[in-house]
Amino acid sequence: MKKIIALGIALTLAGCISLNPPEWTPVTSEREKEYQPYFEKGKETLSGQAFMVQMGGNAVKAAGMEVTLDPATSIGNEWWGKSGRQWAWRNATPPSQAFQKARRTTIADAEGRFKFANLPTGKYHVRSAVTWFAGDVVQGGLVGRTVEIESGVPMEVVLNRFYE
Secondary structure, three states: OHHHHHHHHHHHHOOOOOOOOOOOOOOOHHHHHOOHHHHOOOOEEEEEEEEEEOOOOOEEEOOOOEEEEEEOOHHHHHHHHHHHOOHHHOOOOOOOHHHHHHOEEEEOOOOOEEEEEEEOOEEEEEEEEEEEEEOOEEEEEEEEEEEEEOOOOOEEEEEOOEOO
């Protein structure tokens, strides 16, 4: 019973969460073309650290967790709003071949640090999960933000909650 109550509280704190899988806007060739600049090899770098702070003040790092980087196209923005920010649908992706091809992933190191290199300039969604156990209950969630990579400006971000 305590686990069910804890889950209910966690879902309430997480905000509005859809219990139904996302419904995607149809993918068109025009929307897929938005990904073309992101298929190019660039010269830019995005690095950062992902973690969450527990109520007691301890930092839990995203050690060993996958970090995703997705272009903020119309398809990517829809994904971000419908599943990229929601724990329940964190693994759902739109039916877009370009989305899948453009997605970059890496694994955070023991300190929750990550790096993406050879990026073209543009706008991206970067996120990771940070979880821990309290007894046998999983706690934590997703952290992420939208970033704009500019030419010649190395970017470093902190992911410790969701940012707009």
